[in-house]
Amino acid sequence: MKIQLRFFASIREALGTSQETLELPQAVDTVGALRSHLRERGEAWTAALAPGRALRMACNQQMADEATPLSEGCEVAFFPPVTGG
Template sequence: MNIQVLYFARLREVFGLSIESVNLSGSGLTVADLLAGLRGRGGVWAEELATDKVFRVAVDQNIADSDTPIPDGVEVAIFPPVTGG
């Protein structure tokens, strides 16, 4: 399964990229599975996507939670919460 992952704001700066193609193996994968895989990269990935960090995830532009399924070919965005001003 191939998905596009987009990173915004602080995450884009820390990871040094704004978009990447990620290949996931298996079926019935969820947002939690994707995040676990990204954390498994270690370093800043594990730090910035740690379970105690605050960030949001959207699947095809719809806010998602950890149980949201990730179908093949979707776009997943990961971003810190934003404040108005």
């Protein structure tokens, strides 16, 4: 399955990219599995997408959690929580 990835704010800065198209292995079928899969890319990815890190995720511009299923052509975004002040 091919998906679109988007990274925003400090996540984008840590990873050095704002977007990419990715072909996923068949076993990567949820947002949580995708997050885990991306952490395998190396140290920057592991730190930016760490399990305990405050991070928001969206799938097709709807807030998502780890169990949200992925589908062909979907857009998944990772971004830090927004705070005001």
